[in-house]
Amino acid sequence: MGAFQKVIIVGAGPAGLLLALFLSKEMIPVHVLEAASEIDDQPRATHYGPAGVQELERAGVLEAIRAEGFLPKDLCWRKEDGSIIAELQQEHIPLHSRVTSLPVNRVAHIILDALRQHPTAKVDFNYKVTRTGQDDDKAWVEVETPAGVKTLEASYIVGSDGASSTIRKNLFGDSFPGQTWEPWFIASNVYYDFDAHGWDDINFVIHPQNWFMAARITKDGLWRVTYGEDGKLTREQCIERQQERYRSMLPGNPGSEQYKLTNISPYRVHQKCAEKFRVGRFLLVADAAHLCNPFGGFGLTSGIVDVGGLYDCLSGIYNGLADESILDKYDEIRRRIFIEQVDKLSTANLQRVMMTEPGRALELDPFLNAAANAKKDPEAAARLAQMARGANALKHDFRQYYKTFKTESSASEHLCCT
Template sequence: MKKVIIVGAGPSGLILGLLLAKAGIEVELLDAGSEIDKQPRAAHYASPAVYELGRAGVLEDVKERGFQPEGFAWRQLDGTLIAGMSHAVLPIEYPTRMVVLPLDRLGEVLYEHIQRQPTAQVKWSHRVVHVGQDEDCAWVEIETPDGVKRSEADYVIGCDGASSTVRRELFGPEYPGETLDAQIVATNVYYDFDSFGYWDSNTIVDPENWYLAARVTTDGLWRFTYGDKPGLSKEEYLARQPQRYEALLPGNPKPGQYKITNISPYKLQQRCAPSFRVGKILLAADAAHLCNPFGGLGLTGGIADIGSLFDSLIGIHKGLADESILDKYSEIRKRIWTEIIDPISRENFRRLHDQDPTKARENDEFFKLCVKGETDEQVAKDIALGLDIVRHDMTQYYTK
């Protein structure tokens, strides 16, 4: 294998590019944007994602710029604790203990590292508009500042997100799945949740006023994501923000008592591409599948895709596997989405609003497990490492 083209220089594309470049493979990363995406977005990396950050050689930098959370709590709207899961049961030096760093800052770390690789190039303002292949190579047609160009490689990898051009070129505009009948508003805000006894991450269980409040930096920035009425315009959601904050946040603050840095209303999606491989063209992360953000399965599952795809490609590169391992990659990652990520993420979302919060501790099976973990350290460790099930070791399919 001489060259791989990766479409999309977000975190997933950068991690894959870094892993491949370190293996001596020429990597061309193409991104329509002019620089690293500066939107903070998600921030929590569970154990399978931490494993891949370690393999890419960036984990220590991520820990230094981020932090390792102590635990997650589920609460009633008045703050009463329903149940919690602890990460403190894992030693701070545990190799795949969860780490938190907003995606824009992770992108900065990854970009710094990939720039040191002589076999990697990141090309900004390079919009891929067409993708194709023949018996010898895969190719992309690119709109660049210097005109339309064409580039060829052994493989083209679509890591270009939910609106993936690569996926549309393979399967058309339809992204199979559904848009959930719910509206969320994601905000990043400086507010003193600590004074109300909040843990590093807190989910409010309530039929109407459910939300998630999670610390994302050590300087007081929190990710506050709440539900709102479906069917309004973006302008209406922005106008409703002050009253929603006053109704939801502990302390019922007025504008001026908090500082919002980002706000973005969006719909929840559960979608999966028909296949993650068509010949020499492959898909990974959001280009391949989407789920709602509750539980962090989208981010962690996407980075787990990257680990599986890297092992498959490097197996081919080293002569340890033939190209059929890429079909196995597609089969297994699609099955993991279908059997694990999709149902668990749906259940995580249902848990927020589809039960009586005053009885949830006694009735909800997951909460009952968390309660057991309060006195059983092994159960607590198993819960903390629960998302290990989305990681899959592709080296077991090597034929040599």
């Protein structure tokens, strides 16, 4: 028996399911409540960066994700005519840190399958949380279920209910500080022979209007093409323009008979961070807590890292290794990492592809310059490694706030001095 009774997790997206899996491995009782009748199949995340990959490995699901997905070999930035501005090879990066690709709905299914092996985990679909409350001893949610409205209680309640989080709104109303990008982001999945045009696994095309990303997302040749449309268009107008946009943007200027479009969704995209990630017994993770644009794959990657951190905090409390103040550390540090790293890096990634003078990209952008010269110039390689370190700064080991803890790098036990 641990120091508390149960955690309710609101939202069976990848973040909520992963937290449930981590906690279940320690026999901490969890109850996942999901409003929808099944896992969301929209075309969203596809690529997970090193910090997220390491947490997926810690949760024991990386092998299954990589078995179904794959490791992209190389990425590059191109001009509108397809010529390469800079290229980065991935193969020399250690395996445990390699970007991994698999559509997010498949990732969620793999995590759910692993979770279902644990007797202390309960997952209910068609359970929509509407209201929340808490006192000194417990927190509760009011839930619309097929059997009527229920009130469910737990020691802690985690909002992993995505961008429109009910938990966040119940805590902060409509306040979700940040900004919304003007263009629509059109995320489409398509079978098209990019290989015939010599394209890399991940390609960013730099252009002030016709910027886009094309990345292989499955082993059987499905690609994600994400591009911008005028924010004043309607959703329907964006979808109507798809054939024309593909013909003008993609290599080979294909007509619709040359590819098979399997999915298309326009998105409004934001850079936002909740006022706090902890209010008493309520905690926020991933999209419920923060949002960023998809260029560079920081959204869910940083959400997965939140989850790993929150797991360490809750597990520390449950096992008597930490007191509740560790949750304030979670709030303070995960918010700081979002604001100082994720928000800045993801914004820079997007601004890079929207650059007004692609012809001067190497002159104007130190990152592209270092990437383009890294192979032949050791100083450029060192600059690139320095800049790439930002991505690793997403992580923070909350076990250092335990009364006793072991670091990842050493087996020796330290006494906590805070």
